[in-house]
Amino acid sequence: MNILVFVKRVPDSESKIEIDHDNNQIDMEGLNFVMNPYDEYAVEEALQIKESKGGTVHVISVGSEESVTILKKALAMGADEALLVQDDKHETYDGLRAAKIIAEVVKNKYSDYSLILFGKQSIDTDNSQVPSMVAGLLDLPQVNVVTELDIGGGSGTAGREIEGAVEKVEFSLPAVISAQKGLNEPRYETLKGIMAAKRKQVPVISLQELGIEESDLESKLELVNLSPPPTKEAGKKIEEEPEEAAKQLVKFLHEEAKII
């Protein structure tokens, strides 16, 4: 069973986000970049399926040259092949652009696959769009925000997180699945894996080589402004005996917050 996993390079979740107002973009200077945390669950799931059913795991990233580091990480975890689709354009926040590139990559480079795995969202744009869009463009089944996955012969069953419940979904293969935390516990790279990954070349392909014209990717959304979130002023802080503190808190909930 061949599995494609798409991974994205993002600033880690501890990053302090500053806005570069002159260029209307996020200032990426000095941030620490990692593989999108949800993508790690996707890579791990692919490796586990490969371990039980055989096949190969391909990891692919669309982005700048620097994305090679997260592809190497996936190789060190145990993925077989990596591919960088070089795209140096600044973030457009338009999921459809990324989805169109990915759909082309799948059509052009991979003919035999059973699963396309993603993280359920990237923690930079927070779009949660690309997996559904890729599934739509390739006319494949989709299950998003998956916490349980069971792959059989030509079909599978997934548990998908919805509000206060888990939806069990049946689908045929090939299918697009997006991973949620809880699906598995991503492994750490082994030293042996890291050494092996170091020696592996990551092939790079350009949009042009894929036959994609920039005019096919015109953004459907225009970013008109970036702003910091409204600053929240610290309110009252009390240090009282527990009984007194509890009384004052209940008073606050009643009189100011008007919750009770």
Added chain:
Amino acid sequence: MILTYMEIRENKIKKASLEALSEAKRRADDLNEDSVAVFLGKELDNLAQEAFQYGASKVYLIENPLLEKYSSSLYTSALSEFIDEIKPKAVFFSATAMGKDLAPRVAAKLDVGVATDCTKTRAENSGLEVERPIFAGKALAAFQFKSEPQIASLRPNVFPLLEPLSEEGEVVKREVELSEDQAKEQVVEIKREEGDELDVTEAEVVISGGRGMKGPENFGLLKDIIALFPNAALGSSRSAVDAGWADHQHQVGQTGKTVSPNLYIAVGISGAIQHLAGMSSSKFIVAINKDPEAAIFKVADFGVVGDLFEVIPPLKKELEKFKE
């Protein structure tokens, strides 16, 4: 025309859909357009009335036995075909599990852009401008659309409901041709969490525990408090989830859920930047922490410096007293 997709769970309209419909009415008025609602399902009688109360002037019911259970591909076929035909200026979804699954696939099918999880909308240049948090709320991004229909999903619990109107409108039943093999995936079962718990994204009150809870056995303390509020849910910090004390469904923050309840109570949570990103848009924030320097106090409207194990029992007593 602004079209709102109305989500049904257990034969009831989701509150988040009524919020989206209320916002659609406000923007439709600004733009001199109609607000119209659409439902998909097997039998949809009795649902239209509520949509009129929240500002719809017309309700479309798209009925087909195959639409009884949710299927991303089938719902996309039915909905995108309908949208293509009636050509609304904008389409609103709620950014629920279903809305986030469906809206992007519909957008891809129509080759248009979609803005996910918006927290503001306004009329601008005879279209919409929407604002949405990025980086889990560490920044806000405003967008205009370069394609129509302009599709947006709206975050639950953010947009106020209209005062219910007593108006009536036109109900239009639509048939749609679908075949079973169009359903590429199909929901076969919905497993509710134990005790029919409310999700943190839908709750009006969220009470979250962090590392200060010291162990899973102490989360019962929070559940006792939760039981004293209507529409309250249990939340958790990432460290408590990673330690296995709470299920990831409860995690609030950048790799969990973003919430904006009326009241957020952080108990034994220090306030890491990724946690603050997920909850600082809550209307009122209360923090209980024994470290007076904890970052959580910087966003708290009311902070109690103290040991949670000493503060929670009298808090429970005071809340019970208040209830009586």
